[in-house]
Amino acid sequence: MIIFKRHFKIYAVISLLIFILVLCILYKLPVKNSLSELKPNQLRIHYIDVGQGDAALIQINNKNLLIDSGPDKKAYLYLRKLGIKTLDYVIITHPHEDHIGGLNYIIKNINTKTYYLPNVISSSESFKNVLQSLRSKNFNVSTGKAGIKIDLDKNLSLLMLSPVNNLYTEINHYSIVLKLNFMETSFLFCGDSEIINEEEILSKGYNIDSDIIKIAHHGSNSSTSENFLNEVSPKVAVISVGKDNEYGHPHKETLLKLKNKNIQLFRTDLQGTIVLESDGYKILRRK
Ligand SMILES: [Zn+2]
Ligand SMILES: [Zn+2]
Structure with a gap:
């Protein structure tokens, strides 16, 4: 009887474990977000590690804005992990x-x-697919160009500094460049803009002075001119780039410019996703 009782206990425990396992498979458990909830008026920027490509998420007061979507599913999976169901803006x-x-x-x-x-x-397949999907969903699609302001939150200003015209020969030159000001802190997002765009931005006289710069074109030497970098005078630079990419990004000339100016550098290929937070006065990196 004692043996039976002991076996019965083991069977009961095993059955319970199988039952729990089946429940877990049938009902997806909620994904825990390791990042804490954002406080009111706290800005969080995620430079998402998407390999060779760009994707940055801006969050403040329950609003979400995504700049670029990376080359594949990674950025979407990252947003899903954060539990994001709505984006107020997507800027490509x-x-x-x-x-x-x-x-x-x-x-x-x-x-x-x-x-x-x-x-x-662009003549690429994915561009055609994207246009088709956007049309079929009847989403609101607007043209991004210099001078456009994005209304994400009342404490924050987001201004497009580029492109300034429609006559470029390179697709990179059409990159939307964004300047974000949040009280006393500022961030610059450069897309894949190049030196021609930097010269235009400088000649327009925009205030590009920024605490943080997302370096243009994955650290290519066709961007980040000395003049431009001097004018931005960032404390920190972020390079979004894939390990061992075929372009040799980031180029050594760009790394040297940052080093010579004592600009702290974060790289997604070395450090993964970089998360920065601002309370409007100081910027911290979340580990
Ligand atoms: Zn790129
Ligand atoms: Zn590009």
Whole structure:
């Protein structure tokens, strides 16, 4: 009897464990977000590690804005892990695969209020697919260009500094460049803009002085001129780039410029996703 009782206990425990396992498989357990809840008027920026490409998420007061979608599903999976169901804005800086390739996952799965794209077309398959999906969903799609202001939150200003015209020969030159000011802190997002765009931005006289710069074009030597970097005078630079990419990004000339100016550097290929937070006065990095 004692033996039976002991076996019965073991069977009962095993049955219970199997039952729990089946429940876990049938009902997806809620994903725990390791990042704490944002406090009111706290800004959080995620430079998402998407490999070779760009995707940055801006969050404040329950609003979400995504700049670029990376080349594949990674950015979407990151948003899903954070539990994001709505994006107030998606800004695609330009229609190169490493910035727009993941957009279809976002269009299909995340409700987005407004899209911004620059006024340039690409012959790539993913660009055609994206346009088709956007049309079929009847989403609000606007043209991004210099001078456009994005109304994300009353404490925050977001201004497009580029592109200034429609006559460029390179798709990178159509990149939407964004300046974000949040009280006394500031961030610059450069897409894949190049030196020609930097000169235009400088000649327009915009205030580009920023605490943080997302370095243009994955650290390519065709961007980040000495003049531009002097004018931005950042404390910190972020390079979004894939390990061992075929372009040799980031180029050593860019790394040297940052080093010579004692600018602290974060790289997604070395450190993964970089998360920065601002209370309007100081900026901290979350580990
Ligand atoms: Zn790129
Ligand atoms: Zn590009």
